[in-house]
Amino acid sequence: MSDKPKFAMYWAASCGGCEIAVLNIHEKILDVDANFDIAFWPVAMDAKYKDVEAMEDGSILLTLFNGGIRTEENEHLAKLLRKKSQILVAFGSCAVEGGNPGLANFSTKDQIFETVYSTVSTENPDGVYPQPSFEMPEGTITIPVFEPVLRTLDQVVDVDYYMPGCPPESHQIEAVIDLVIQVLEGKAELPPKGATIGVGPSTCCDECTRTRNVKKIKEFRRIQLVDDIDPDLCLLEQGILCVGPATASGCGAKCPTAGAPCIGCYGPAAGVVDFGARMMTAVASVIDSRDPDEIDRILDGIVDPAGTFYKFNLAHSLLRTGNATWNGK
């Protein structure tokens, strides 16, 4: 191996989209190769955990870690890569704030297993449920333990930087890679530890081209059920629940510009502590009625409040849907 700095990327509880996003930077990937040795990147090249375990602590310069921490294996790798890396980046919504898999924190482990292994669509005639260890004639076999809740990376280990997005946008990934290369060349400095990188200072609305007026909402509508959307007017004003106002800028407002509401994948804007709570108070503030019954009727138009307001950030929200004092064991 050369003496180029080492790069690693790991995929925990997530869909894999973040890995594709890194490959999606096209020829820029050559810059990665030119400047780094790929030390560990299971999706791209073969590697064994024991190889990583054998590395010296701090020998990896940059690790992009995507996915939440759902299993013992995820946790082991998070701790291992933390130890081996100088810069650990929580990469993508799941690592930063739990992402979609974090919505499972509304359910207990038993409920999740029940759904996965015994509901109508599952063929499991013997009622077999996964067991962490199983005695076979050949010996004991084990699988990683499924932990009670999904945690974000920073709920398990110390994180240097956060890069949100589901997945992070290619141009933002390129910019971050460029920055690291410039730092290596002594031409730039790293942002302060704990910073969120690859985002803008404001919200999705800042990048959205739709016209915005004072908001008064009389009805919520689901975008798939309507065909009279004004292409130039703010979606929220048209009763489409767009969470762009609470979402960090940086994605280029791709969804609302294309006609779909923002779903919040770029995470909370800089001033936001709890994304869902913020967006809910904002929406509640602009409902245009004084009549409690009518307000109820309007709010009933939000068919999946938890999935809408906490689509990406439940695991990191103030709701602490897991056990608040649960510390891993």
Add this chain to the structure above:
Amino acid sequence: MAENKERIGVYVCHCGTNIAGVVDVEEVARWAKENLGDQGVVISKDYKFMCSSLGQDMIQADIQKEGLTRVVVAACSPHLHEKTFRVAAERAGLNPYLTELASIREQVSWVHKDKVVATEKSKAVVAGAVSRVVMHEPLEPIIVPIAEPTLVVGGGIAGIQAALEIANAGHPVYLVEREPSIGGHMAQFDKTFPTLDCSACILTPRMSEAGTHPNITLLTYAEVEQVDGFVGNFDVTIRQKARCVDTDACTGCGICEQKCPKKVIDDVFEVGLGYRKAIYTPFDQAVPKYPVIDRENCTYFEKGTCRVCEKFCPTDAINFEQEDEIIEINVGNIILATGYDLFDARRIPQYGYGRLANVFTSLEFERMTNAAGPTSGDILLRDGKTVPKSVGIIHCVGSRDRNYNNYCSAICCMQSLKFAHLVDERTSATVYNFYIDMRTPAKDYDEFYQRVLDEGTLFVRGKVAEVTDAARISGEEGKLIVQVEDTLAGKQRRIPLDMVILSAALEPRHDAYETAHKFGIACSANGWFTEKHPKLDPVATMTEGIFIAGAATGPKDIPASVSQGSAAAARVLSYIERGELALEPVRAMINQEQCSGCRICNDLCPYNAILFHEDQMVSEINQALCQGCGTCVAACPAGAITGTVFSDKQVFAQIDGLLFLEKSALVPEMA
């Protein structure tokens, strides 16, 4: 917390036995000293009355001797004594905003009985206040100059009174009234209770004084369109509706009104009982004396011909081409005395108003008894000639009724007694009062009730179920039958009557919410303007520089409205005399970089303090207008708005402190 260099003093108040009766205050003080040292607590004391001068002296001495940099007082609600302790800190040389009042009275001792629980909760509340006070920053008050002129909106008796008080003190007043004349509801009445003074006789001198006062600019037939600015410096836009009469030329001779061939039902002043002309003054003693042309009904405006008034006007004062005029004024303070609307009795169909001819509303009856009214003061049935032989007066129509308004309209009992007296005085009719409870609490009111009792009026205690013309038994034919449960006799009664008067509720103006929003004040759930404090500050609002008076704040009789007019004027005068005002620097601010201009906050501010910059696509808060209520802070989805004294940092620190006990309890378990 580790790097905290603050020196915090904690002072736990007994409030006599108010707090000490339930909370072990000595224990709370001892605990804070022993356990919150890491948070910076260097002194912790308890004292019988922290708000007394000795209590305040103790804090001041400690600030000076012990070099305290923050002060936490665990006592009552910040509403009561936050200011007291801020001032005390300031006297000792500490920035007043580095203090925190922890409520262990309203939020602890008054709501708990268990001494152990209450003491533990007090510790948590104190720990929360200690965490929070560390996050406070020194603030300076915002000083604003007060412009001398005052705007009074509403020319009823409350507004007239307020305007005269200020004008008589030598300061300019703009009095705006949307009808063609000032006078309000009082001008419609004949007699006032309980003295039976002639309403016009006592009101018109005030009206003409307001009309001619050198310090009062009277703007009738005008409405406030927009209010910008803040206490001391309001820019008000007023629409002067076109009278089509040149007031410089008009002498108020009344010839135009006599000659005008177009008769119109007068729905406003005569509540539909009488007619007026298309060019008119609402009543003879109207102030100002200038008539207005009702353009919707004027033949010239309808058909393009007529112009009779113009032909006969001796001073060429008629001007059909006149247009609405926009007047812009700058004032330092505003008094809203916009009055009430009468409950629409049609909303209670079983009482038959609008369907049964001889059911009248209270205001119709007022006009009927007025010597200058449509019947010249005669009490007659709807046919205009028959004198009733029996009259029923129904109280609480639309008041104290969960279907309409829960509140008591305050004036109806006395008004109904007055009606009973007037019927008795002017006819030989039998009079019934149907009441739920008789409420006559003010000066000489119950004496009047006794007098009406003595006059032979009959009283039936019970809520009327129905007024009907469907006769069931002989003697009911051709009559209005009142079906009522007489709760004192314990039986249902059917009482046939010739005339029924409905003492209708007083309701907020139909546009009270819009008015409140325009001026940046709040309304109660019922729609009455909300006072800053219902007992101690009844004429101020949460918006500095906006005062309220009269029935716009809730049902009121004439003496109460006049008192409020004077009180509001006194508040305004004290501001004018001072010349400037120090505003609390508790404000919200928008981080311009974080604001995306989503405009969610734009319409929420009850004080109209949020401005949207179209060019930069960001919102901004006017610091003088903002009252620090926090509405926008909560609503901002981007978290781009911070409330001073209530920042996320401060609130989360307080929560952390509140959970301090929980956390310490958890430590051994987790270790």
